[in-house]
Amino acid sequence: MKNIYMIGVGLIGGSLAIDIKKKYPEVVIHGISRKETTLDEALTLKLIDKKATLDDVVHADLVIISIPVDATVKLLPIVLDKISDNGLVVDAGSTKADICKVVENHPKRRNFLAMHPIAGTEHSGPSAAIPDLFVGKTNIICEVEKTTFKLQEKALELFKSIGMRMRYMNPEAHDKHIAYVSHLSHISAFMLGKTVIDKEKNERDIFDMAGSGFASTVRLAKSSPEMWTPIFKQNKQNVIETLEEYITNLTHFKDLMKEDDFDAIFKEMKETNYIKDILKGIN
Template identity: 85%
Template sequence: MKHIYAIGVGLIGGSLAKDIKKHNPEVVIHGISRKDTTLNTALELGLIDRKATLDDIVNADLVIVSIPVDATVKLLPTILDKISDKGLVVDAGSTKEAICKAVENHPKRRNFLAMHPIAGTEHSGPTAAVEGLFIGKTNIVCEVEKTTFKLQEKALKLFSDIGMRMRYMNPVEHDRHIAYVSHLSHISAFMLGKTVIDKERNERDIFDMAGSGFASTVRLAKSSPEMWTPIFEQNKTNVIETLEEYINNLNHFKELMKDDNFEAIFNEMKNTNHIKDILNGIH
C-alpha cells in the first residue's frame, strides 16, 4: 500500500498515521479534514505528508476514516462511491451496527472493512496523536467475510505490524459488549465530574482534596462531547441497558449503607476484586 488517505487526523487517525509511517517509510499519508487548520497542524507535526480532498481518494490504496460515528454513517457511502476497485476503506468508529448498515447494500461493500481499534486517551485533535498507541491493543473487526479477501489481508497485516491483535465479532455483539466496557465508563466519568462540579459551586475547597484516585477515575470526563454524544445516540439501546444495571447496583450499595450492613459491603468489594484477575488474563 503506497497511498493512504486519513479522513480525520486526530487522536486515532493521527496515531495510526504515525505508526504506519514508522513501519512503512515509503507510504505517502494524505490528510483530509473539514478544517484546513487541522491539516496544517497535522503537516507541521509530520502526521501527514500532503493535504487532500474527498475527490482524491480515487487514488487511494487505503482510506482510514476516523471521525465521529454520526459523520461516518453519512459520509461512508460517498467515500465508497469514490474508491477504486483496488482500494479499501476502513473505519475506526466505536459503534459498528449503524455504520455497517449504512453500506450493507452498497455496490462496493466488498471494499469496506469495519473495525474498532480499542485504544485511546481522553485527548483529541492532531496534537493528541502518539506513537505506539496501538501496541498490544485489540482491534475488533466486524463482518470480515463481506470484504474482498486480498484487500482485507493487506490491511490486517498493516495493523498487525503496528502491534494490534485482531478479534472478530459481529456488529450487534460488538455494540452490546462495548456499551459495558467503554461507553458506561465514559458516562460514569462524565457524571462523577458533573456531581463534583455541582458540589464545588458551594464548597470551593473540594478540588484541593482531590487526589490521584479522583483524577484517574474522572479522567475520561475530559473526552470530546462531539465524539461521544453520537456514540451514545447510536448505541442508545445498549447504553440504557447498562445504565439500568449500573443504577441498580448503586441503589443496592446505597441500601446496604443505610442498613449499616458493612459486612455485605466488604463482601461486595472483595468479590469485585476478582476483576483484576480477569484483566490480568486479558492483558
C-alpha cells in the same frame, strides 16, 4: 500500500499515521479534514505528508475514516462511491451496527472493512496523536466475510504489524459488549465530574482535596463531547440497558449503607476485586 488517506487526523487517525509511517516510511500519508487548520497542524506535526480532498481517494490504496460516528454514517457511502476497485476503506468508529447497515447494499461493499481499534486517551485533535498507541491493543473486525479477501488480507497485515491483535464479531455483539466496557465508563466519568463540579460551587476547597484516585476515575470526563454524544445516540438501547444495571448496583450499595450492613459491603467489594485478575496485563 503506497497511498493511504486519513479522513480525520486526530488522536486515532494521527496515531495510526505515526505508527504506519514508522513501520513503512515509503508510504505517503494524505490528510483529509473539513477544517483547513486541522490539516495545517497535522502537516506541522508531520502526521501527514500531503493535504487531500475527498475526490482524491480514487487514488487510495487504503482510506482510514476516524471521525465521529454520525459523520462516518453520512460520509462512508460517499467515499465508497469514489474508491477504486483496488482500494479499501476502513473505519475506526466505536459503534458498528449503524455503520455496517448504511453500506450493506452498497455496490462496493466488498471494498469496506468495519473495524474498531480499542485504544485511545481522553485527549483529542492532531496534537493528541502519540506513537505506539496500538501496541498490544485489540482491533475488533466486523463482517470480515463481506470484504474482498485480498484487500482485507493487506489491511489486517498492516494493523498486525503495528502491534494490534485481531478479534472478530458481528456488529450487534460488538455494540452490546462495548456499551459495558467503554460507553458506561465514559458516562460514569462524566456524571462523577458533574456531581463534584456541582458540589464545588458551594465548597470551594473540594478540589484541593482531590487526589490521584479521583483524577484517574474522572479522567474520561475530559473526552470530547462532539465524539461521544453521537456514540451514545447510535448505541442508545445498549447504553440504556447498561445504565439500568449500573443504577441497580448503585442503589443496592446505597441500601446496604442505610442498613449499616458493612459486612455485605465488604463481601461485594471483595468479590469485585476479581476484576484485577480479568484485567491483568491491560495498560
